[in-house]
Amino acid sequence: MKLKEFIRASQMKRWDFIIIFILIVSSFLPLVVFGAQQMPENAxxxxxxxxxxxxxxxxxxxxxxxxxxxxxxxxxxxxxxxxxxxxxxxxxxxxxxxxxxxxxxxxxxxxxxxxxxxxxxxxxxxxxxxxxxxxxxx
CATH class of the missing domain: 2.60.320.10 (N-utilization substance G protein NusG, insert domain)
Incomplete structure (x- = not known):
């Protein structure tokens, strides 16, 4: 099954893909936040x-x-x-x-x-x- 056929069969809209993409990207946010709390190099x-x-x-x-x-x-x-x-x-x-x-x-x-x-x-x-x-x- 090709991607276009899958999209038509599942009735997913463009905004569904955008929301899924945003959720995936935001799932990495804790890595960025907690990575910034590491000890300073000169400490x-x-x-x-x-x-x-x-x-x-x-x-x-x-x-x-x-x-x-x-x-x-x-x-x-x-x-x-x-x-x-x-x-x-x-x-x-x-x-x-x-x-x-x-x-x-x-x-x-x-x-x-x-x-x-x-x-x-x-x-x-x-x-x-x-x-x-x-x-x-x-």
Whole structure:
């Protein structure tokens, strides 16, 4: 069946094709929008450790930097061991019951988070742009 025969048989009008074309093109719009939110090229990556919404520590993530361990111990006795290896970070050990934060693995991209709900601990990768004020980009 040829295209012209198909068009006549399905009774599709010219505007039907235009609407279908517009819908197909607009389906790629999220790629453009979310692609624009990527980290700026001159930005430094930092991992911010927060407990109960309060910033506890900030780790600079630099590719090639030697790995280190950081142990966070709360007043309640909750313990998380955090590993920083170059430009990525993860929770290696936690004394919570579910271990979801440990199974999460490495985080290295802008906007990624690691969450330990029982300890109310959040590690978020943020970027500090090259401006003079060095504001965090969320």
């Amino acid at each position: 430094e990556k930092h991992a911010v450790l927060r407990v109960n919404g309060q910033e506890i520590e900030s780790f600079r993530l630099v590719e090639g930097k030697k790995g280190q361990l950081y142990t966070y111990k709360s007043d309640d006795g909750d313990t998380n061991v955090i590993e920083i290896d170059g430009d990525r970070i993860r929770i290696v050990e936690a004394d919570c019951g579910d271990q979801v934060c440990v199974r999460r693995g490495w985080a290295s991209k802008h906007g990624e988070t690691i969450v330990c709900l029982p300890h109310k601990l959040v590690i978020e990768i943020v970027a500090i742009d090259g401006s003079e004020t060095d504001e965090l980009i969320y």
